[in-house]
Amino acid sequence: MASDSTTWLIQQIRSGNPDAWERLIDAYEGRLAAFVRARLSDPHAVEDVVQETLLGFLRSLPHYDDSRNLESYLFTIAAHKIRDHLRRNGRHPLALLADREGSSGASSTTAPGEPPDDGRGASSLFASAERMKGEEDRLAIAIKLLLDEWRQAGDFRRIKCIELLLVCGWGNREVATKLGLSEQQVANYKFQVIERLARRSKPSEEGTKK
Amino acid sequence: MKKEPPNRFVLIGYLEEALPGDQMAKVEEQIRTSPEWRQALEEMQGDVDHGEHSVAQIWRRHRLTCLSRESLGAYLSDALPPDEADYIKFHLDTVKCRWCLANIDDLKESAPDHDDRKPAARRRRFFQTSVGHLPKNED
Numbered sequence: 001m002a003s004d005s006t007t008w009l010i011q012q013i014r015s016g017n018p019d020a021w022e023r024l025i026d027a028y029e030g031r032l033a034a035f036v037r038a039r040l041s042d043p044h045a046v047e048d049v050v051q052e053t054l055l056g057f058l059r060s061l062p063h064y065d066d067s068r069n070l071e072s073y074l075f076t077i078a079a080h081k082i083r084d085h086l087r088r089n090g091r092h093p094l095a096l097l098a099d100r101e102g103s104s105g106a107s108s109t110t111a112p113g114e115p116p117d118d119g120r121g122a123s124s125l126f127a128s129a130e131r132m133k134g135e136e137d138r139l140a141i142a143i144k145l146l147l148d149e150w151r152q153a154g155d156f157r158r159i160k161c162i163e164l165l166l167v168c169g170w171g172n173r174e175v176a177t178k179l180g181l182s183e184q185q186v187a188n189y190k191f192q193v194i195e196r197l198a199r200r201s202k203p204s205e206e207g208t209k210k
Numbered sequence: 211m212k213k214e215p216p217n218r219f220v221l222i223g224y225l226e227e228a229l230p231g232d233q234m235a236k237v238e239e240q241i242r243t244s245p246e247w248r249q250a251l252e253e254m255q256g257d258v259d260h261g262e263h264s265v266a267q268i269w270r271r272h273r274l275t276c277l278s279r280e281s282l283g284a285y286l287s288d289a290l291p292p293d294e295a296d297y298i299k300f301h302l303d304t305v306k307c308r309w310c311l312a313n314i315d316d317l318k319e320s321a322p323d324h325d326d327r328k329p330a331a332r333r334r335r336f337f338q339t340s341v342g343h344l345p346k347n348e349d
Binding site: 013014015016017018021022025026029030031032033034035037038039047050051054055058059061069071072075079082083091092129131132135136139140143144147154156159160163164166167168169178197 | 262266268274308309313316320337341345
């Protein structure tokens with residue numbers, strides 16, 4: 001969710017205010033450069049990618065949804081620009097896939113705000129995107145509710161456990177060893193979360209849940 | 211390099227540019243040298259293009275466990291309760307969240323005792339080479 005000050009800053013940039021643009025660069029360039037440096041060791045390449053990210057942001061401004069988190073949006077553009085850079089230099093393996101006839105690899109670097117190019121009709125894409133967005137939002141809210149509940153209870157170990165299982169893809173045994181839990185506890189946490197997410201993310205139950 | 215079977219979580223992280231730099235490089239090596247990994251990547255890319263998503267993708271996309279700049283700053287200043295600080299350490303050192311690590315690096319670079327001449331010059335260059343692309347003010 002964008003803060004009021006970020007919304008104001010974006011409005012100013014949209015109206016062509018150079019001071020606002022300079023403020024955005026001052027605020028975000030450092031973290032973008034650090035993000036890119038994790039992938040590219042050449043300082044000139046890092047600068048090029050950050051520059052392309054900032055220009056990409058200006059180009060996508062007409063499509064930018066003000067309610068989006070600006071930092072996440074800029075990181076997403078930077079990720080596309082890193083991939084573009086690596087592809088141009090033949091380093092990115094998706095280039096291998098893009099060379100194949102009919103491969104959808106080429107659409108992977110489509111920047112935010114640009115439609116994917118996979119040959120499907122616009123209405124089909126829109127309906128599919130809307131459906132997936134609805135599912136995604138419901139699931140994100142359901143996970144956030146669980147995380148908030150655990151944070152309030154100071155149960156950070158459970159957060160760590162679920163993050164390792166569901167985001168990092170660690171196995172039950174690895175997680176148990178890392179966090180000093182029994183494998184049965186890890187399995188129980190996992191089962192409870194999956195069961196609660198399945199229940200909370202169903203659209204038909206939204207109206208009855210508080 | 212040890213050949214490991216393709217891992218769906220790793221490939222999702224790879225496609226989202228979300229893994230730490232060294233792991234991204236390792237995955238690229240696997241993809242270059244292993245037809246099995248290439249095939250798995252192609253299938254995963256197809257799923258992503260057609261809107262399939264997993265809990266891991268949603269978690270990262272919504273940055274559900276990422277920390278605010280304020281929390282990361284407080285962590286660097288040692289000004290957080292132990293359990294919160296311990297979670298942040300886990301998020302940075304074990305999950306290796308690329309976005310939070312980038313913020314931490316930036317916060318360290320912005321610290322008052324850090325030489326800020328280089329970042330200032332860099333930002334000036336970015337501004338000068340991009341300001342001409344701002345939307346035109348119609349007023």
